Amino acid sequence: MENxxxxxxxxxxxxxxxxDRGDEPFGSVLVKDGEVILRAENxxxxxxxxxxxxxxxxxxxxxxxxxxxxxxxxxxYTSTEPCAMCSGAIYWSGIGRMVFACSETRxxxxxxxxxxVPSRAxxxxxxxxxxxVGPTTLEDEAAEMHQEFWPKxxxxx
Amino acid sequence: MENxxxxxxxxxxxxxxxxDRGDEPFGSVLVKDGEVILRAENxxxxxxxxxxxxxxxxxxxxxxxxxxxxxxxxxxYTSTEPCAMCSGAIYWSGIGRMVFACSETRxxxxxxxxxxVPSRAxxxxxxxxxxxVGPTTLEDEAAEMHQEFWPKxxxxx
Numbered sequence: 051m052e053n054x055x056x057x058x059x060x061x062x063x064x065x066x067x068x069x070d071r072g073d074e075p076f077g078s079v080l081v082k083d084g085e086v087i088l089r090a091e092n093x094x095x096x097x098x099x100x101x102x103x104x105x106x107x108x109x110x111x112x113x114x115x116x117x118x119x120x121x122x123x124x125x126x127y128t129s130t131e132p133c134a135m136c137s138g139a140i141y142w143s144g145i146g147r148m149v150f151a152c153s154e155t156r157x158x159x160x161x162x163x164x165x166x167v168p169s170r171a172x173x174x175x176x177x178x179x180x181x182x183v184g185p186t187t188l189e190d191e192a193a194e195m196h197q198e199f200w201p202k203x204x205x206x207x
Numbered sequence: 208m209e210n211x212x213x214x215x216x217x218x219x220x221x222x223x224x225x226x227d228r229g230d231e232p233f234g235s236v237l238v239k240d241g242e243v244i245l246r247a248e249n250x251x252x253x254x255x256x257x258x259x260x261x262x263x264x265x266x267x268x269x270x271x272x273x274x275x276x277x278x279x280x281x282x283x284y285t286s287t288e289p290c291a292m293c294s295g296a297i298y299w300s301g302i303g304r305m306v307f308a309c310s311e312t313r314x315x316x317x318x319x320x321x322x323x324v325p326s327r328a329x330x331x332x333x334x335x336x337x338x339x340v341g342p343t344t345l346e347d348e349a350a351e352m353h354q355e356f357w358p359k360x361x362x363x364x
Contacts, residue, residue: 098270098271099267099270099271100270100275100299100300100301101263101266101267101270101296101299101300103299106258109258110256110258113255113256113257113258114255114256118257133295133299134291134292134294134295134298134324134329134332135291135292135293135294135295135296135298135299136292136295137291137292138290138291138292138293138295138322138324139258139292141291141292141322142251142257142258142260142290142292143257143258144257162334163334164333164334165295165298165329165332165333166332166333167291167295167324167328167329167332171324172291172322172324175291175322175323175324176321176322176323177319177320177321
């Protein structure tokens, strides 16, 4: 059986790296044939752009490196389920599969500031198939970053 | 009564400019206090990035020029209703209002390759209000670009 954990662990480590730098705790990696070929972190504050989500940054980088035919054979692993913007970006990019650890519902319970649109609700409306896997057994590990970040960020503690 | 037409006509003119250059026919402008302060066109082909939609390009540019408080007082005018990705980007950017000419439903009837998620379905789930206006009386004018572009682009004529 395919093991998603190493790639999700790397995405979660990138989410911690983003948080430690002062951005929001989200990280993503792009995988082709069992190898990580691109990495991205959220950079909304350090990059002065609230659309600099990890997945958006990854897709923008992927578009500069690879064509859509290549990307159809890639999997995007991400620490937390992509928002509507990032789900749309994954759709347009041509990336064939997306795997997430922490669900948007779980993130919403902790942060409560996002768009409440499940990634499948966006991706299933497209004219091409994007396979979606998640949430996974590492959901708690990914959620820990949010529990550490959001209450402080929103001034609730 | 507020007149949206001049700004929508400029967005539609930008959609023609994008098409004439070899990109997809979409254009957007950002308006503050009755003045156009930013313009953007679709550049998915010339920019080698399928996420380079007009609205996404506009939001990315806006983020580099203005903060979210300023953007709350701005209106994004766009030739065609934003997809789920661009609706999400508008949400995160802080832009206060979005006005479109041609609906996504109309675009879908002509092109049939998009994500079938109305912009309101994304924006109404957010924690802040983004006012949405559209489709408007200029829908036919905006749709003309799509009728010219998509059948040829998809090899149907």
